[in-house]
Amino acid sequence: MTKDKSLGLVTVATLTAVLAFSLVEIVSADGHEPYEAAFNKDGELVRPAGWREWVFVGSPLTPNSLNGGAAPFPEFHSVYIDPESWAHYKKTGEFREGTMFAKELTLVGDTAATSGIGFFNGKLQGFEIAHKDSKRYSDDTGGWAYYSFGHHDEPYNSTAAAMPTASCAACHTASAAEDMVFTQYYPILKNAKGAGDAAAGTGG
Amino acid sequence: MTKDKSLGLVTVATLTAVLAFSLVEIVSADGHEPYEAAFNKDGELVRPAGWREWVFVGSPLTPNSLNGGAAPFPEFHSVYIDPESWAHYKKTGEFREGTMFAKELTLVGDTAATSGIGFFNGKLQGFEIAHKDSKRYSDDTGGWAYYSFGHHDEPYNSTAAAMPTASCAACHTASAAEDMVFTQYYPILKNAKGAGDAAAGTGG
Numbered sequence: 001m002t003k004d005k006s007l008g009l010v011t012v013a014t015l016t017a018v019l020a021f022s023l024v025e026i027v028s029a030d031g032h033e034p035y036e037a038a039f040n041k042d043g044e045l046v047r048p049a050g051w052r053e054w055v056f057v058g059s060p061l062t063p064n065s066l067n068g069g070a071a072p073f074p075e076f077h078s079v080y081i082d083p084e085s086w087a088h089y090k091k092t093g094e095f096r097e098g099t100m101f102a103k104e105l106t107l108v109g110d111t112a113a114t115s116g117i118g119f120f121n122g123k124l125q126g127f128e129i130a131h132k133d134s135k136r137y138s139d140d141t142g143g144w145a146y147y148s149f150g151h152h153d154e155p156y157n158s159t160a161a162a163m164p165t166a167s168c169a170a171c172h173t174a175s176a177a178e179d180m181v182f183t184q185y186y187p188i189l190k191n192a193k194g195a196g197d198a199a200a201g202t203g204g
Numbered sequence: 205m206t207k208d209k210s211l212g213l214v215t216v217a218t219l220t221a222v223l224a225f226s227l228v229e230i231v232s233a234d235g236h237e238p239y240e241a242a243f244n245k246d247g248e249l250v251r252p253a254g255w256r257e258w259v260f261v262g263s264p265l266t267p268n269s270l271n272g273g274a275a276p277f278p279e280f281h282s283v284y285i286d287p288e289s290w291a292h293y294k295k296t297g298e299f300r301e302g303t304m305f306a307k308e309l310t311l312v313g314d315t316a317a318t319s320g321i322g323f324f325n326g327k328l329q330g331f332e333i334a335h336k337d338s339k340r341y342s343d344d345t346g347g348w349a350y351y352s353f354g355h356h357d358e359p360y361n362s363t364a365a366a367m368p369t370a371s372c373a374a375c376h377t378a379s380a381a382e383d384m385v386f387t388q389y390y391p392i393l394k395n396a397k398g399a400g401d402a403a404a405g406t407g408g
Contacts, residue, residue, distance in 0.1 A: 038408075049407030052392065053290075056260030058310075059282060062322035071320045078263060086257075102405075106262075106391060113389065114375040116275045118266035119323075120389040154395070158408035171318040185317065185324040187310060188256065191358070201306075203253030204242075204362035 035082045035100060037131055044159035045129060045147045051102040054080035058186040061119055063108055074125055074151065076106040079186070086192075093194035095179050101130040105151065126151035129160070130168075132180075137162075141169035142180040239286045239304060241335055248363035249333060249351045255306040258284035262390040265323055267312055278329055278355065280310040283390070290396075297398035299383050305334040309355065330355035333364070334372075336384075341366075345373035346384040 038046040059078045062071040081089070085099040109122025127149040134143035146168035147160035163169075169180070177184040184190075192199035242250040263282045266275040285293070289303040313326025331353040338347035350372035351364035367373075373384070381388040388394075396403035 040408075046408035047406075050404045052403065052405030053259055053287075055257055056282065056284070058325045059263035059280065060317070060319070060322060060324045061265055062317075062320035066321040071322070073319050075322075076263065077319070078260065080260070083257075109391075110389065113264070113266075113386070114379045115264070115277050115281075116266035117270040118264060118275070118279075120264045121262045121391055124391050124395070155406065175318045182317070185314065187313075187325055187328050191328070199256065200254045201256030202251075202359065204250035 035084065035098075037098065037100065037133065040159050042159075042161075044161050045131065045145075046159050047127070047149050047156060048082075048100065048102070048129070051080060051082075052104075054082050054102060055086040056080055057101075057188045060185055061108075063119060065108075073103075073105055075108045075119070076121055078104045078106065080104075081189075089189070090192050090196055090199045091194070095132055095181060097133060097135075099132040101181070103128040103130070124153050127156040130180075138165075141165055142173060144169065144172070144180045146172075239288065239302075241302065241304065241337065244363050246363075246365075248365050249335065249349075250363050251331070251353050251360060252286075252304065252306070252333070255284060255286075256308075258286050258306060259290040260284055261305075261392045264389055265312075267323060269312075277307075277309055279312045280323070280325055282308045282310065284308075285393075293393070294396050294400055294403045295398070299336055299385060301337060301339075303336040305385070307332040307334070328357050331360040334376075334384075342369075345369055346377060348373065348376070348384045350376075 035048055037048075040046060057079050059076055061076050062073055063075050064071050080102045082100045082102075085096055088094070088096040088099075104124065105126035105128070107122040107125045108119045110120040111118065113120055129147040129149070130144055131137075131147065132144050137143050137145045145162040147162060149156040149158075149160045172180040172182070176182045181189070183193075188199075239252055241252075244250060261283050263280055265280050266277055267279050268275050284306045286304045286306075289300055292298070292300040292303075308328065309330035309332070311326040311329045312323045314324040315322065317324055333351040333353070334348055335341075335351070336348050341347050341349045349366040351366060353360040353362075353364045376384040376386070380386045385393070387397075392403075
């Protein structure tokens with residue numbers, strides 16, 4: 001009888017441990033809670049926490065100096081995808097409902113260093129989000145919406161209203177290679193499409 | 205007596221759950237197993253798996269077109285830090301023993317897009333690692349070593365020997381702002397130094 005009780009205790013403890021492990025695995029896939037877009041009462045998107053630790057996919061540069069002093073996106077655009085959508089894209093090659101790209105803009109600082117002549121990251125200068133949700137957004141924008149949290153240093157704005165179609169979606173509709181995303185400029189995404197774990201950077 | 209046993213069971217189960225949670229937290233901080241450098245029998249560093257999902261810190265650009273057709277680092281340098289060292293740097297403002305930076309090099313592809321005139325990521329073109337280990341490496345290199353896994357497309361080389369001091373460490377010694385790291389060109393690192401969770405990108 002004592003043995004039975006003891007066994008029961010071990011079983012419950014083991015099951016509890018397994019359950020706890022499973023819950024943590026689900027909650028913290030890729031170290032982040034699955035991101036779900038949040039909106040305030042005015043329908044504005046709330047800036048997501050932890051986006052700087054999302055997966056980096058590329059950093060095009062449109063220097064102000066080459067764009068009449070005022071590039072539309074000044075100047076580095078460092079682009080990240082949320083971890084769950086990255087995992088989905090690696091596996092299926094598709095941008096899932098809920099996919100979110102974060103874009104941080106950074107000014108050019110120095111233009112020469114020991115590594116050569118060029119463009120070096122200066123001051124942080126803005127934050128934007130692209131969000132896919134076919135139920136929330138119009139077919140006219142391919143089921144995506146675009147948000148600007150300000151073109152200035154941190155702290156970025158806390159919330160943002162969706163930009164008018166002409167401001168963002170029009171260019172994405174006209175020129176983006178895949179599902180409103182400019183994958184043609186993001187070799188990391190192109191290579192990751194359906195590539196599975198290899199997309200994470202294979203080991204030696 | 206029954207109540208006591210029941211309470212005991214709940215306590216054990218709770219403790220087990222807490223323990224299981226803690227273990228998982230340690231093993232999978234930021235979704236990655238803590239990275240530990242591995243070396244082959246010739247003392248060469250093995251290219252780490254999963255580096256592309258490390259934390260992005262910046263992407264300077266030294267275009268070949270501005271460097272006589274052959275920039276030392278062609279051309280985008282996308283730099284990542286391993287997640288444990290990022291967590292440590294956020295908390296303490298110091299690069300811990302074992303810190304590893306990964307640098308992926310990408311050629312410039314297009315130079316014009318709907319977003320403006322500039323430089324857009326083209327073909328992947330190389331992979332390098334900087335590794336801090338004061339016990340393994342000489343004081344002459346500040347306790348760091350630098351590895352190149354080839355300046356070419358993927359697959360990158362599986363292993364790499366440490367580069368000679370003159371090739372890498374000399375410039376880092378002469379010009380890097382902090383502990384052999386060019387933090388002056390990485391606003392994400394500068395802002396993260398000791399900033400705690402805010403460095404992850406605060407929410408709305």
